Amino acid sequence: MQCIVAPYPHKKDNDKLFKVIEKNITNNLERGNSSRTHWDLHKKGIKEIDKLMLWISDHFDRATNELVIPYHRDAHYDFKIHSCWGMIYNKGEGVSLHNHFPYALSFVYYVRMPKGAAPLTISETEISPKEGEIVIFPSILSHGVNDNQIKGRCCLAGNILFLDTESSPGG
Ligand SMILES: [Fe+2]
Numbered sequence: 001m002q003c004i005v006a007p008y009p010h011k012k013d014n015d016k017l018f019k020v021i022e023k024n025i026t027n028n029l030e031r032g033n034s035s036r037t038h039w040d041l042h043k044k045g046i047k048e049i050d051k052l053m054l055w056i057s058d059h060f061d062r063a064t065n066e067l068v069i070p071y072h073r074d075a076h077y078d079f080k081i082h083s084c085w086g087m088i089y090n091k092g093e094g095v096s097l098h099n100h101f102p103y104a105l106s107f108v109y110y111v112r113m114p115k116g117a118a119p120l121t122i123s124e125t126e127i128s129p130k131e132g133e134i135v136i137f138p139s140i141l142s143h144g145v146n147d148n149q150i151k152g153r154c155c156l157a158g159n160i161l162f163l164d165t166e167s168s169p170g171g
Contacts, residue, residue, distance in 0.1 A: 002123050003137035004066055006059060008109065011132030013048045017111045018154055020046055021086030034087040034095060034145075042084035042158070052156070053081055056107055056134065060160070063105055063136045078165045079104060084158035086111075090151045094118060100139035103159035109134045116150035 024037040024044075042053050060079045082103065100106045108120060110129045119128040120135060122143045129135055137143070139159060 002067070002125065002141060003127065003135050004059065004063055005127070005129060006134050006136075007130075008052065008055060008132050008134060010051060010055070013051065014111050014131060016048045017052070017086075017156065020049065021088060021111065021154060021156065024086060025088065034089040034093050036088075037086040039083040039085050041086055041156070042081055049084070049156075052109060053084065056081065056109075056136075056158075059134075059136055060105070067105075067136075067138055078163040079160045080163055082159050082161045084156060086156050087154065089118070089145065089148045089153040091149060094145040094148050097121070097142045097144040099142050100159050103139035104162040105136055105160040106139045107134055107136045107158050107160070109156040110154075111156060112152050112154035114150045114152055116148075117153040118145050118148035120145060 020041070021037060024041060025035045026038055027036060042049055057079075061076055064075055064077055065073045108129070110131050110133050113129065113131045119126040120143060121127070122135075122137055123141050127135060
């Protein structure tokens, strides 16, 4: 398994999250690329974003144990959400394969996935998340979005840092 997928219990916030993202779009790149916000959407004191970040933080242990070190199911590491940004893809827009090294974990939360919205490809596997689901994966994995066929595909993405503390298990 290369990622974990989990449903957000407060997906009723998605309309508000969409408006927040729309309002904070700072670039309109050339055709073919998504529009996005700055990287610090989680530092603006926005209630719905803060609530989502807190919920994401509750998944760090699960991500560690299922994705990274499945042989050590009780391992606990400290992580911190380092960046968070929103993206809106319109028809014909996508992002070519890339990874988020040197971060530890990355996430994408799906705010709007209208019919025809492109799936997420992680390491050549297509995943079709639903609205209100999050995908968390090791940042080193190559991923991208191809062939989006509809206006308004919207997500929030972010990177998670490992914090080196005494809690790390020994070798
Ligand atoms: Fe990415």
